[in-house]
Amino acid sequence: MKPLLIDGAWVTTAHAEENRNPSNTNDVIDLYAHAGRAETQAAIEAAARAVPAWASTTPQFRFDILNRVADQVIGRKTEIGTLLSREEGKTLREGIAETERAANIFRFFAGECLRQAGELLPSVRPGVSVEVTREPLGVIGIITPWNFPMAIPSWKIAPALCYGNTVVFKPAELVPGCAWVLADILQSAGVPKGVFNLVTGQGSVVGNTILEAENVEAVTFTGSQGVGSHVAQACIRHMRKLQLEMGGKNPLVVLDDADLDLAVDCAVDGAFYSTGQRCTASSRLIVTEGIYGRFIEKLTERCRALKVGDALDAETDIGPVASAAQLETDLKYIEIARAQGGNLRAGGDLVKGSNEGYFLRPALFTDTTNDMRINREEVFGPVASVIRVRDFEEALATANDTEFGLCSGIMTTSLRYASQFRKESRAGVVMVNLPTAGVDYHVPFGGRKSSSYGPREQGRYAAEFFSTVKTSYIRA
Numbered sequence: 001m002k003p004l005l006i007d008g009a010w011v012t013t014a015h016a017e018e019n020r021n022p023s024n025t026n027d028v029i030d031l032y033a034h035a036g037r038a039e040t041q042a043a044i045e046a047a048a049r050a051v052p053a054w055a056s057t058t059p060q061f062r063f064d065i066l067n068r069v070a071d072q073v074i075g076r077k078t079e080i081g082t083l084l085s086r087e088e089g090k091t092l093r094e095g096i097a098e099t100e101r102a103a104n105i106f107r108f109f110a111g112e113c114l115r116q117a118g119e120l121l122p123s124v125r126p127g128v129s130v131e132v133t134r135e136p137l138g139v140i141g142i143i144t145p146w147n148f149p150m151a152i153p154s155w156k157i158a159p160a161l162c163y164g165n166t167v168v169f170k171p172a173e174l175v176p177g178c179a180w181v182l183a184d185i186l187q188s189a190g191v192p193k194g195v196f197n198l199v200t201g202q203g204s205v206v207g208n209t210i211l212e213a214e215n216v217e218a219v220t221f222t223g224s225q226g227v228g229s230h231v232a233q234a235c236i237r238h239m240r241k242l243q244l245e246m247g248g249k250n251p252l253v254v255l256d257d258a259d260l261d262l263a264v265d266c267a268v269d270g271a272f273y274s275t276g277q278r279c280t281a282s283s284r285l286i287v288t289e290g291i292y293g294r295f296i297e298k299l300t301e302r303c304r305a306l307k308v309g310d311a312l313d314a315e316t317d318i319g320p321v322a323s324a325a326q327l328e329t330d331l332k333y334i335e336i337a338r339a340q341g342g343n344l345r346a347g348g349d350l351v352k353g354s355n356e357g358y359f360l361r362p363a364l365f366t367d368t369t370n371d372m373r374i375n376r377e378e379v380f381g382p383v384a385s386v387i388r389v390r391d392f393e394e395a396l397a398t399a400n401d402t403e404f405g406l407c408s409g410i411m412t413t414s415l416r417y418a419s420q421f422r423k424e425s426r427a428g429v430v431m432v433n434l435p436t437a438g439v440d441y442h443v444p445f446g447g448r449k450s451s452s453y454g455p456r457e458q459g460r461y462a463a464e465f466f467s468t469v470k471t472s473y474i475r476a
């Protein structure tokens with residue numbers, strides 16, 4: 001059994017769960033400890049005890065640790081990338097790239113340990129100066145989804161530790177393997193006991209204990225809207241700092257003047273890579289009349305050529321859906337789209353792999369309208385739909401007509417349309433002539449409306465959530 005990490009010690013539990021490979025459900029990856037309330041509470045108390053000492057470590061001390069984590073992650077990228085692909089189902093190429101991204105995130109926040117600064121200002125009163133500084137918050141509860149099992153935990157854990165906080169980390173049940181490896185690396189990189197705690201187990205048990213514990217100062221959550229709203233209510237009840245990253249229904253606009261091949265490449269990448277299981281996925285393709293026919297023809301051809309199969313097979317373009325439950329959701333939405341009049345141009349059927357796995361051929365719908373459920377609700381699978389529009393103005397209005405606001409994209413050779421779209425798109429991230437998915441690790445990430453709540457993640461903007469500001473007035 002792979003144990004929990006509490007107060008610097010590996011702790012086994014009475015109950016453990018198997019983790020299985022979605023490319024081959026007969027492949028049991030390992031057994032992982034399932035924490036109950038008592039173990040979770042012990043982890044929170046350990047994290048609270050560790051706060052004073054960790055918060056007063058030098059920037060150099062924290063830099064060295066985070067930098068060692070980055071070294072170890074990058075040094076083990078093939079092994080970790082393989083584990084990631086085996087437990088989550090994205091292709092090995094994507095699994096290794098995500099592992100590299102995680103290492104870069106730790107390296108970035110190692111550097112940020114050394115770049116923390118405040119401000120010294122003259123007061124409006126004579127003989128007084130004002131100092132604005134940042135301080136750690138204390139214990140941070142980190143709750144993450146299954147779709148980026150290395151990158152998302154890293155972009156929460158690294159800044160939490162960088163700014164002097166301690167951590168209780170609850171990964172998604174589907175991906176305890178990557179979480180465990182990360183904990184092992186943090187431990188061997190010299191994180192002092194209690195500073196980082198891993199509690200694998202159920203959301204309703206471990207997650208809720210974190211949400212209700214007295215000495216958790218802040219919670220950062222990535223996941224579904226439903227659970228996000230539950231997290232928000234608990235945090236507000238306890239007057240706790242809160243950061244939520246949730247779903248998307250991201251539009252990719254393709255205008256008449258777009259480079260056709262590039263538009264098709266970006267649509268395939270944004271909609272279907274990582275099996276469409278990205279909150280940044282381009283699930284709505286909004287296409288103007290002049291390019292519509294050519295775009296659909298080329299995109300359909302490309303979709304049909306995508307090779308769906310075992311995530312570890314070098315030939316595979318699209319790995320399996322991550323779980324039986326997610327596959328059921330995907331198939332349900334394919335039926336809903338059909339029933340509402342969508343034309344299934346490609347895919348949407350199950351693929352027989354060499355092993356038992358959740359293989360679904362990417363589904364492309366045409367003849368959809370923006371009011372259909374397929375265009376309003378997040379599917380979180382390899383399912384995309386095309387909406388035909390007259391012109392740029394209708395494309396922009398359609399792109400913005402959604403309750404979500406994470407990412408948006410436009411394919412155009414017109415500087416005027418690109419600039420206007422960038423300014424008027426109501427999304428947190430805008431891509432011009434790029435896929436909507438695939439963000440950099442050193443710049444802010446987050447959305448608007450129902451997609452996100454609270455300060456941005458990643459890059460230097462992460463300081464906003466992971467630290468608190470103190471204003472000191474000093475009379476000399």
Ligand SMILES: NC(=O)C1=CN([C@@H]2O[C@H](COP(=O)(O)OP(=O)(O)OC[C@H]3O[C@@H](n4cnc5c(N)ncnc54)[C@H](OP(=O)(O)O)[C@@H]3O)[C@@H](O)[C@H]2O)C=CC1
Binds near residue numbers: 145204211279451
């Ligand atoms: N905007 C963004 O950055 C991203 C958003 N997402 C969104 O995440 C969703 C898919 O991820 P998924 O893991 O299914 O999301 P969920 O919301 O189901 O789960 C997210 C995390 O919350 C935990 N959880 C579940 N119930 C509770 C509870 N009652 N209290 C506290 N924690 C709980 C889960 O644990 P357990 O696994 O045990 O259920 C998991 O660790 C999609 O909707 C997607 O859009 C995903 C990635 C990025």
Ligand SMILES: O=C(O)CCC(=O)C(=O)O
Binds near residue numbers: 148152277280
């Ligand atoms: O597209 C990306 O690079 C990040 C997406 C993401 O955070 C997600 O889908 O969970």
